[in-house]
Amino acid sequence: MNRSFLLCGVGGQGTVLASRVLAQTAMDRGEYAGTAETIGMAQRGGCVVSHVRTGSGINSALVPEGGADLLIGFEPSEAVRCMKYLKPDGVCIVSSKAVQPVTAALTGKRLDSAEMIAYLKKHISRVIVVDTEAICESCASPKVLNVALLGAAAESGKAGVSTSEIEEVLRKRLPEKLIDMNLKALRLGAEAASEE
Amino acid sequence: MRELLMGNEAIAMGALAAGVNVVCGYPGTPSSEVVETVAKRKPDGVYVEWSINEKTAMEVAAGAAYSGSRVLVTMKQMGLNVCSDPLMCVNYIGIKGGLVVLSADDPGPISSQTEQDSRHFGKYAGIPVFDPATPEEAYRMVQDAFELSEKLGTPVILRPTTRVCHNCASIEIEEVKSPEKPEGFIKDSRWVIFPRLAYSAKCRLFEREEGLSDLLSQYCFNTTAGKGKLGVACGGVSAAYTKDVLAELGADCRLLNVATPYPFPSKLAEAFLDGLDSVIVFEELDPVIEDALTEICGRKGLRVKICGKRTGHTIHAGENTHFIIKKQLSAFLGIELKEEIPDFSDAPELPARPPILCAGCPHRAAFYAVKQAMKGKKAVFCGDIGCYTLGNAMPLDMVDTCLCMGASVSVPQGMYHSENDAVHFGFIGDSTFFHSGITNVINAVYNKAEEIVVILDNSTTAMTGHQPHPGIGKTMMGDISEKISIEKILEAVGVTSVRVADPLKLEEAVDAVREAASEKGVRCIIFRSPCVALFKPDKKMAVQPEKCRKCQRCIRELGCPALSIEDGRAVVEPSLCNGCGLCAEVCGFGAIEEVRG
Numbered sequence: 207m208n209r210s211f212l213l214c215g216v217g218g219q220g221t222v223l224a225s226r227v228l229a230q231t232a233m234d235r236g237e238y239a240g241t242a243e244t245i246g247m248a249q250r251g252g253c254v255v256s257h258v259r260t261g262s263g264i265n266s267a268l269v270p271e272g273g274a275d276l277l278i279g280f281e282p283s284e285a286v287r288c289m290k291y292l293k294p295d296g297v298c299i300v301s302s303k304a305v306q307p308v309t310a311a312l313t314g315k316r317l318d319s320a321e322m323i324a325y326l327k328k329h330i331s332r333v334i335v336v337d338t339e340a341i342c343e344s345c346a347s348p349k350v351l352n353v354a355l356l357g358a359a360a361e362s363g364k365a366g367v368s369t370s371e372i373e374e375v376l377r378k379r380l381p382e383k384l385i386d387m388n389l390k391a392l393r394l395g396a397e398a399a400s401e402e
Numbered sequence: 403m404r405e406l407l408m409g410n411e412a413i414a415m416g417a418l419a420a421g422v423n424v425v426c427g428y429p430g431t432p433s434s435e436v437v438e439t440v441a442k443r444k445p446d447g448v449y450v451e452w453s454i455n456e457k458t459a460m461e462v463a464a465g466a467a468y469s470g471s472r473v474l475v476t477m478k479q480m481g482l483n484v485c486s487d488p489l490m491c492v493n494y495i496g497i498k499g500g501l502v503v504l505s506a507d508d509p510g511p512i513s514s515q516t517e518q519d520s521r522h523f524g525k526y527a528g529i530p531v532f533d534p535a536t537p538e539e540a541y542r543m544v545q546d547a548f549e550l551s552e553k554l555g556t557p558v559i560l561r562p563t564t565r566v567c568h569n570c571a572s573i574e575i576e577e578v579k580s581p582e583k584p585e586g587f588i589k590d591s592r593w594v595i596f597p598r599l600a601y602s603a604k605c606r607l608f609e610r611e612e613g614l615s616d617l618l619s620q621y622c623f624n625t626t627a628g629k630g631k632l633g634v635a636c637g638g639v640s641a642a643y644t645k646d647v648l649a650e651l652g653a654d655c656r657l658l659n660v661a662t663p664y665p666f667p668s669k670l671a672e673a674f675l676d677g678l679d680s681v682i683v684f685e686e687l688d689p690v691i692e693d694a695l696t697e698i699c700g701r702k703g704l705r706v707k708i709c710g711k712r713t714g715h716t717i718h719a720g721e722n723t724h725f726i727i728k729k730q731l732s733a734f735l736g737i738e739l740k741e742e743i744p745d746f747s748d749a750p751e752l753p754a755r756p757p758i759l760c761a762g763c764p765h766r767a768a769f770y771a772v773k774q775a776m777k778g779k780k781a782v783f784c785g786d787i788g789c790y791t792l793g794n795a796m797p798l799d800m801v802d803t804c805l806c807m808g809a810s811v812s813v814p815q816g817m818y819h820s821e822n823d824a825v826h827f828g829f830i831g832d833s834t835f836f837h838s839g840i841t842n843v844i845n846a847v848y849n850k851a852e853e854i855v856v857i858l859d860n861s862t863t864a865m866t867g868h869q870p871h872p873g874i875g876k877t878m879m880g881d882i883s884e885k886i887s888i889e890k891i892l893e894a895v896g897v898t899s900v901r902v903a904d905p906l907k908l909e910e911a912v913d914a915v916r917e918a919a920s921e922k923g924v925r926c927i928i929f930r931s932p933c934v935a936l937f938k939p940d941k942k943m944a945v946q947p948e949k950c951r952k953c954q955r956c957i958r959e960l961g962c963p964a965l966s967i968e969d970g971r972a973v974v975e976p977s978l979c980n981g982c983g984l985c986a987e988v989c990g991f992g993a994i995e996e997v998r999g
């Protein structure tokens with residue numbers, strides 16, 4: 207079965223690794239996988255988007271508007287920006303923590319995460335909010351945000367992938383010393399989704 | 403074996419599978435990962451280097467190909483301009499070992515100054531161009547390109563675009579083996595370009611075009627399909643979108659996929675056009691396929707309407723997407739789109755997120771120091787290509803011009819010769835300095851221009867993903883070479899005023915600029931501090947809330963992404979701060995202090 211994922215966030219949040227992990231799990235099942243990531247200038251704090259498509263008969267990795275089964279927002283306002291990609295019955299996983307843009311600091315306006323999440327919930331029937339700040343804190347690293355969201359994605363049942371498949375890929379891809387920390391984040395992310 | 407490979411990795415693996423002997427290039431998004439992948443995955447017997455610029459890379463490549471090596475030379479489209487001098491001669495001279503020129507185009511543009519289309523260069527130089535639609539095709543085409551190159555004795559261009567270079571796909575790859583040893587250089591008058599030889603080479607280039615076009619009409623990636631009176635022609639990544647859209651719409655029409663925009667597969671295109679009423683063309687950048695089809699219609703007297711960029715049916719600039727093609731193709735085919743697009747116009751206001759210098763980037767400190775030192779004085783700040791182009795953003799606002807690699811050093815010279823009452827600055831990164839800054843400094847010294855050249859030396863080529871360069875002393879073969887000293891170069895070319903300062907020590911940095919500004923002639927300041935992406939900082943800063951007087955100076959002046967405002971007070975986001983300490987130096991109340999990271 208073909209599946210499409212859209213991951214979005216701010217440069218530096220680890221969307222690239224997350225999309226590669228999703229693609230790899232599909233490949234490990236013997237499916238075709240393709241990804242398209244933002245690389246280059248925008249990685250310096252700009253908006254970044256990763257597309258992942260898995261299954262068969264796919265020509266381009268770019269997910270069309272209205273084509274994503276799962277929208278994974280690494281940042282609430284970026285999730286709102288990318289809502290148009292989600293299928294009508296698609297699911298949104300979103301990190302609760304806003305990343306303040308430099309422009310907001312200059313104008314004195316703070317980005318309000320709650321407002322963004324409320325808007326997501328208004329239009330999307332299933333939104334899973336993950337308290338990534340708490341997870342990152344308990345794993346003692348801001349870098350595990352991506353893996354926590356993957357855990358939630360797996361648990362949502364919409365990704366067509368289990369946490370143990372993701373775990374297997376992480377074990378292969380990550381350096382030894384980072385594995386425990388990331389597996390913990392994966393588990394906490396999955397727990398967050400199951401509580402929703 | 404199946405692997406998830408990025409298009410650029412696929413090109414590298416394809417070249418290795420084709421038995422490439424030498425790979426060289428200069429970094430440039432979206433091409434840089436090719437050389438890096440070769441360095442990582444090469445078997446014994448493959449030589450790889452980052453050359454100092456694309457012209458040098460092309461000449462290294464020519465020499466290797468004269469000696470019978472199979473060579474891949476890589477660059478982004480802007481780099482093709484830099485090496486057009488050797489390219490526009492080696493096309494006449496020809497080669498012995500296969501020579502594939504990878505020029506990665508950047509529709510959008512996403513990370514480039516312009517939307518230049520390398521396909522024109524193939525036509526201009528009279529050399530074939532391969533245009534893959536997907537990473538899988540890129541893997542195959544680089545191998546086909548080597549074969550054709552050797553068969554014809556001519557360089558061949560492989561022209562992927564960003565969405566091919568940077569997309570990943572699961573690809574079946576062959577095992578790589580050590581390449582065959584090249585025969586070596588054999589002396590012959592054919593390697594020396596002279597007017598007589600050039601004349602006969604020009605005739606050969608012209609005369610081979612038709613036969614080559616016929617040959618490419620048979621090429622497996624140049625294809626036609628479907629039936630009907632309406633046709634779609636496409637190439638590059640637009641072909642992948644078009645195929646997905648056609649499947650989604652369930653539409654049947656004639657389809658022409660052009661994988662070799664030059665020489666255009668005319669016979670195949672004629673067969674495609676035969677019996678059609680009209681054709682819509684989907685391609686990015688320039689109307690290359692569109693114009694080729696129009697030309698065939700004119701030459702053959704075909705009454706087929708060609709719709710595309712020139713007729714306003716497709717976009718003139720920027721990237722194609724599935725959505726754009728779906729809209730334009732369904733309109734062309736007379737298919738009504740049923741699904742409606744949900745209305746998100748009531749969404750809360752979304753923040754703009756322009757790319758910015760990293761938290762703790764030493765360039766921010768350097769720009770800030772120059773800004774402070776020149777406050778109230780007439781000064782012009784010329785920028786260059788690299789992360790530091792981002793110094794243009796508010797609140798720094800320190801880039802008045804940006805043109806092309808190295809121009810930060812030469813543009814101020816023209817300004818000085820036009821109006822000499824301002825202080826003219828050029829900001830150039832270390833890698834860009836080696837690429838094309840040195841000759842421009844020589845020009846300034848020789849022609850008595852007055853300027854301050856600020857060399858932002860962060861010990862890497864940061865923007866394109868941290869490649870080494872001559873100032874670092876590490877090569878892609880894993881060797882350590884003598885570090886080339888920027889100071890010594892400057893001294894050798896006659897710059898008498900050279901200062902080295904740490905931009906993160908604000909006072910020292912501002913003093914260096916003030917002193918330089920009080921002198922005449924060509925002055926250079928080397929601001930030396932490593933890119934924050936290269937090391938793990940051992941400290942962080944934090945705002946002591948009771949000391950912060952809510953003046954927001956740190957925020958207004960620096961624009962560091964780790965700084966924001968909460969209840970009027972500045973706060974440092976610990977997960978982003980790299981502890982450069984600049985904000986603490988800027989704060990007039992000592993409210994920002996170091997905490998252990």
Ligand code: SF4
Pocket residue numbers: 761762763942943960962963964965974975978979980981982983984985986
């Ligand atoms: S918050 Fe201050 S110390 Fe931290 S990176 Fe930004 S300017 Fe440097």
Ligand code: SF4
Pocket residue numbers: 250758759760762763764765789860864865933934935
């Ligand atoms: S990557 Fe390095 S040079 Fe580029 S903005 Fe970040 S710190 Fe500065």
